[in-house]
Amino acid sequence: MELRHLRYFLAVAEERHFGRAAARLHMAQPPLSQQIRHLETELGVVLLTRSTRRVELTEAGAAYLERVRAVLAAVDDAGEVARRVAAGLQGRLSVGCVGSATYSLLPAMARRLREELPGVEVAFRGEMLGAQQVAALQSRDIDLALLRPPVGDPGIRVRTLRSDALIVALPDGHRLTARKRLSVTDLRDEDFVAHAARDSAMYGVVRRLCGRAGFEPRVRHEVMETSTLVTFVAAGLGLAIVPEPVAQLGVPGTIYRPLAGAGARIDLAVAVRADDESPVIEQATRVLFQVAASPLTSGPPQERLTGGEASAGRGVIIRRSPR
Known part of the structure; x- marks a missing residue:
């Protein structure tokens, strides 16, 4: 699992649509769908239910989304802190x-x-x-x-x-x-x-x-x-x-x-x-x-x-x- 997998999942979970999520991530839809399936396989749980029109979070997916947001926010914050320290601002x-x-x-x-x-x-x-x-x-x-x-x-x-x-x-x-x-x-x-x-x-x-x-x-x-x-x-x-x-x-x-x-x-x-x-x-x-x-x-x-x-x-x- 890599941070990009978490960002892929976050985009799909927020957009509730693979096409819109792919556009947001500036990538094609098929590779995005494939990466999400790899993530689910690695976790051993189904995170999303898919239909032709909409994507919904499972109960496990909703719980995972909450933690993913916290992890990505912490990663972004860590990067900002590192940049501020390197610039002598912190x-x-x-x-x-x-x-x-x-x-x-x-x-x-x-x-x-x-x-x-x-x-x-x-x-x-x-x-x-x-x-x-x-x-x-x-x-x-x-x-x-x-x-x-x-x-x-x-x-x-x-x-x-x-x-x-x-x-x-x-x-x-x-x-x-x-x-x-x-x-x-x-x-x-x-x-x-x-x-x-x-x-x-x-x-x-x-x-x-x-x-x-x-x-x-x-x-x-x-x-x-x-x-x-x-x-x-x-x-x-x-x-x-x-x-x-x-x-x-x-x-x-x-x-x-x-x-x-x-x-x-x-x-x-x-x-x-x-x-x-x-x-x-x-x-x-x-x-x-x-x-x-x-x-x-x-x-x-x-x-x-x-x-x-x-x-x-x-x-x-x-x-x-x-x-």
Whole structure:
């Protein structure tokens, strides 16, 4: 028995006429009649009663028709699912986000993915430092990472998504808030709050910037999460150099100023496993680049920063990276 036999039977059962069924199937009537007789012989039951004018279903044929419809519908559905998965329109995806992307890019990305890829089940893990994301990619706990380069593992493929300006986060009332723009040299005698040295690309960026300015940053507190970092700044425990989108977190008591000078930028990149050719990842990456190019996700306006106001981030429910 083959699927074509079931489709032949379905056509005859619905048309109640061999001639009309043959026309519907684009075949001659004699071969169709022969195939139906072969099906009945294989099953060992009579499915149809035939007359010169009409074909009727036997009781066994009516029961068989119900199951045939279900089988063919399931086969068609399986084919559609396979095509959607192959096109990257259905499946599962786990995305990790560095802190600044969690608050600036994740909300818009989540909305766009729901709109364009409703058949893809997406899980987000926010506030993951770069080293954590690389480890999660290697262990296949996540499929796509939004992180700050560099990534030293050749098994991870990295594409630059955008370049973010660096800014200085200051406690409200700090003497440096009187300035509209700061240089790294202005921060020489200040206490710093920074992301953990072992896991964060930003820690290395801060050290390099300060080293070029001729001093070692006095890091008083190392934290794992961007929200904690900004909260520590607001509490007066130090200042921080952060990517511009961090201002969208909107923690009260924190003021932001642009950072002047060469090298005061940092890339945001998309990272995936080099051997992973999942169509879902390809579709999600396409959507992500579209979202990143939108003015609404490219960071707060400079005049807002120089005016001393932090832009509030949109609300989004995320799952914290487990410690």
